[in-house]
Amino acid sequence: MPEGHTLHALAGRLGRAFASTAVEVSSPQGRFTDGAALLDGRVLRGASAWGKHLFAEFEGDAWLHVHLGLIGKFAVHRRRPADGAPPGHEPVQGQVRLRLLNDRYVGDLRGPNLCAVVTPEDVEAVHARLGPDPLRPGADPDVAWRKISRSQRTVAELLMDQTVLAGVGNVYRCELLFRHRVDPFRPGREVRAATWRAVWDDLARLMPLGVVAGQILTLEEQVDAAVAELESSGRITPPERAYYVYRRSGEPCRLCGAKVRTELVAGRNLFWCGRCQRRR
Numbered sequence: 001m002p003e004g005h006t007l008h009a010l011a012g013r014l015g016r017a018f019a020s021t022a023v024e025v026s027s028p029q030g031r032f033t034d035g036a037a038l039l040d041g042r043v044l045r046g047a048s049a050w051g052k053h054l055f056a057e058f059e060g061d062a063w064l065h066v067h068l069g070l071i072g073k074f075a076v077h078r079r080r081p082a083d084g085a086p087p088g089h090e091p092v093q094g095q096v097r098l099r100l101l102n103d104r105y106v107g108d109l110r111g112p113n114l115c116a117v118v119t120p121e122d123v124e125a126v127h128a129r130l131g132p133d134p135l136r137p138g139a140d141p142d143v144a145w146r147k148i149s150r151s152q153r154t155v156a157e158l159l160m161d162q163t164v165l166a167g168v169g170n171v172y173r174c175e176l177l178f179r180h181r182v183d184p185f186r187p188g189r190e191v192r193a194a195t196w197r198a199v200w201d202d203l204a205r206l207m208p209l210g211v212v213a214g215q216i217l218t219l220e221e222q223v224d225a226a227v228a229e230l231e232s233s234g235r236i237t238p239p240e241r242a243y244y245v246y247r248r249s250g251e252p253c254r255l256c257g258a259k260v261r262t263e264l265v266a267g268r269n270l271f272w273c274g275r276c277q278r279r280r
């Protein structure tokens, strides 16, 4: 499932492609025809993300709310009309639920978990039930800490709960717990406040790198290289995908050599090193 960095990068792409332009909105697949008709021809004011939820604001208090779910994809491209076809007739491939179109760009949404036209009050309600998102300016880690520090659920479960913390998925969960040597099975109320603060500060540092790289970066040498490249060129070349523990079940821990373990927690496979991760 895409994690928060993917949605924030997507909001950035949608904003750059469509903001302040009148957008043709359609549903080539036909499953979003009524919603598309409500937005068609309106000016898109901007796009934003909160955790794994994407919002695009159109003039007239109409908002598009998208959740990609497990398999959803929202591709934004410069327009490439088929040879000889009139404008607006870019080839449709696959089941396009929603298509955004202006003079220069086309955005095709496929397979989302949710695609709906909502009111500003609906947007507020979604924001209100989500936990703080480390990628949003002004996000307050104490809001998450109040829930974590009172919970008997394990920290591995809590980090995946979008009402506690928004945007973190399984990769960031596994990797952050390893980076801070945290025992994933500790109840939230036994986790030290300093540990939570360090995890949050780390997310606030790593996730923006993920947005720019288009990929989750957690290995310290990859993070250092990304920071250096970002400072010198404003870009990050995505490195080979490699993690400390994620999907490394049975392989040796990069630090201690013990076998990385896995177990189903909160519906997803948790990966961790039982020898390194003992802190709370």
Ligand SMILES: [Zn+2]
Pocket (backbone or CB within 6 Å): 253, 254, 255, 256, 257, 258, 273, 274, 275, 276, 277
């Ligand atoms: Zn280890």
